[in-house]
Amino acid sequence: MHIMESAKFKELDDRAYNTFLNSLSGAKPAFLIGSGMGDDENVAIFNSITHLGANPPLLGFVQRPTSVERHTYQNILKYGYYSFNLISGDMYQKGHQTSARYAKGRSEFKEVGLTALYRSDINCPFVEESPLHIALELFDDIKIKSNNTHLIIGKVLSVSKVELKNEKPTDLDFESLNGVNVSGLSDYYSVEKLSSLAYAKDK
Amino acid sequence: MHIMESAKFKELDDRAYNTFLNSLSGAKPAFLIGSGMGDDENVAIFNSITHLGANPPLLGFVQRPTSVERHTYQNILKYGYYSFNLISGDMYQKGHQTSARYAKGRSEFKEVGLTALYRSDINCPFVEESPLHIALELFDDIKIKSNNTHLIIGKVLSVSKVELKNEKPTDLDFESLNGVNVSGLSDYYSVEKLSSLAYAKDK
Numbered sequence: 001m002h003i004m005e006s007a008k009f010k011e012l013d014d015r016a017y018n019t020f021l022n023s024l025s026g027a028k029p030a031f032l033i034g035s036g037m038g039d040d041e042n043v044a045i046f047n048s049i050t051h052l053g054a055n056p057p058l059l060g061f062v063q064r065p066t067s068v069e070r071h072t073y074q075n076i077l078k079y080g081y082y083s084f085n086l087i088s089g090d091m092y093q094k095g096h097q098t099s100a101r102y103a104k105g106r107s108e109f110k111e112v113g114l115t116a117l118y119r120s121d122i123n124c125p126f127v128e129e130s131p132l133h134i135a136l137e138l139f140d141d142i143k144i145k146s147n148n149t150h151l152i153i154g155k156v157l158s159v160s161k162v163e164l165k166n167e168k169p170t171d172l173d174f175e176s177l178n179g180v181n182v183s184g185l186s187d188y189y190s191v192e193k194l195s196s197l198a199y200a201k202d203k
Numbered sequence: 204m205h206i207m208e209s210a211k212f213k214e215l216d217d218r219a220y221n222t223f224l225n226s227l228s229g230a231k232p233a234f235l236i237g238s239g240m241g242d243d244e245n246v247a248i249f250n251s252i253t254h255l256g257a258n259p260p261l262l263g264f265v266q267r268p269t270s271v272e273r274h275t276y277q278n279i280l281k282y283g284y285y286s287f288n289l290i291s292g293d294m295y296q297k298g299h300q301t302s303a304r305y306a307k308g309r310s311e312f313k314e315v316g317l318t319a320l321y322r323s324d325i326n327c328p329f330v331e332e333s334p335l336h337i338a339l340e341l342f343d344d345i346k347i348k349s350n351n352t353h354l355i356i357g358k359v360l361s362v363s364k365v366e367l368k369n370e371k372p373t374d375l376d377f378e379s380l381n382g383v384n385v386s387g388l389s390d391y392y393s394v395e396k397l398s399s400l401a402y403a404k405d406k
Contacts, residue, residue: 001336001363002372006260012373020373021257024337024362026232026289027377027384027394048253050265053350054224057209060265062253086229093400100403111406133204134227139349146343146356147256153349159227160204169205170215170223174230174386181230181384183377186400191230191384191392197296199389200303203314 023184029174030087030182032095033061034116034125035075041107041116041125042071045098047182049084057156058139059084065148071104076152079123080138085130088178092188094129099185122157131177133160226387232377233290233385235298236264237319237328238278244310244319244328245274248301250385252287260359261342262287268351274307279355282326283341288333291381295391297332302388325360334380336363 009017028047036042048062061084063073076082087095097112109116115128119135126133136154143150161169164176174191181189212220231250239245251265264287266276279285290298300315312319318331322338329336339357346353364372367379377394384392 002366003361003363004372005361006359009260009373016373018257020375021260021359022254023375024359025252025254025262026234026382028231029229031229049228050251050253051225051228052265052347052352053267054221056350057212057224058349059228062255062263064256089397092397096400097403100405102405140347142345142347142354144255144343144345144354144356146261147259149255151345151347151354153347156209156224156227158206158208160206163205169207170219172223172226172386173390174392179229180397181394183375186402187376188397188400189377189394190397191394194292194295194383194391194393197299197389197391200300202303202305 019184023187027181027183027187027189030092030095030180030188032085032087032098032127032130033072034083034085034127035072036079037123037125039105040075040078041109042075043098043108043114043116043125043127044072045087045095052153058153059134059136059156060151060153063150063152066150067148069104073150073152076138081122081124082136082138082154083124083126084134084136085127086132086177086179088129088131089180089190090178091129092180096186131162131179132172222387226390230384230386230390230392233295233298233383233391235288235290235301235330235333236275237286237288237330238275239282240326240328242308243278243281244312245278246301246311246317246319246328246330247275248290248298255356261356262337262339262359263354263356266353266355269353270351272307276353276355279341284325284327285339285341285357286327286329287337287339288330289335289380289382291332291334292383292393293381294332295383299389299391334365334382335375
């Protein structure tokens, strides 16, 4: 094993340091967050979606410091609703392109070539090309004082999945869904199912 | 698309409901958290490791409610140090088995057949069989009032990686590392590199 103490990290240049730190947590599922409507319409890539609990059904994500303009965060506070849309292998290059800095008033959907899908019952867009849509209502916004990031907590309102043969709506096989994962800021991975293991018991 | 409203989730039995909710966030990197020493020695599987920031270098994970005994959480508070160890395809069955409920005083290392590795400078075990070790010092413990989970924040002290040909210590390719991901409570996946995309710019 090659051991690298944190004092050594600082010998990296800024971009290499940020990429290294971002990649430590592994290749994580890539989602597009859809938020806002009209001139506020926005879609942006995130890989920090985390299960927080089942009762009530809560999912969190990490919002970087809001000292600069954050369109996703502003929209979530303004509209109260947002969507998580799994990025698939068919459109991850477009998903990645949403990380470019577009001025407010320009929709990333149009800029990168993805389709905004609206439902009559919720004030946020979904990504039509995505195989898995999760609709959320803002539940809590926890400021992490350590570094001014936020943990944004949403309550799951509905889950939509493409119809796949031999699968129930609640079966989520991420290989069948063609979901992609991302590590660091730009390394993309596909996933391949190894196996489903039985519930572990003390032997 | 098949749309399922949250009211419908409750028609699932308890285990199916929990598995479905846990799987929504995708196939996430599987890590073993090593904590404690001597009779407190513990290792347990988690898939909620999240990047929180680079300055200082912080990683978080979600600890379920501490209303019942949580050995990992108790050890982190007692010793102040812990380790994240990436689970590889060579030992994910052993990693999964750590999720069984073992009484305090029994080390999961011995029970599942993994090797505890200690360093002289930090009071927690690492998993020798793991290709990536991250040493952390407890930095903050944020209670999430919505459901009594905790976001445990650690400061990265060091990163150890197996030596791989043509890779620098800071290059983390999760396919080369043979890292595995887990969705729900028991679905395991391998990851395969698709590509590294360039930094996205407004065109």
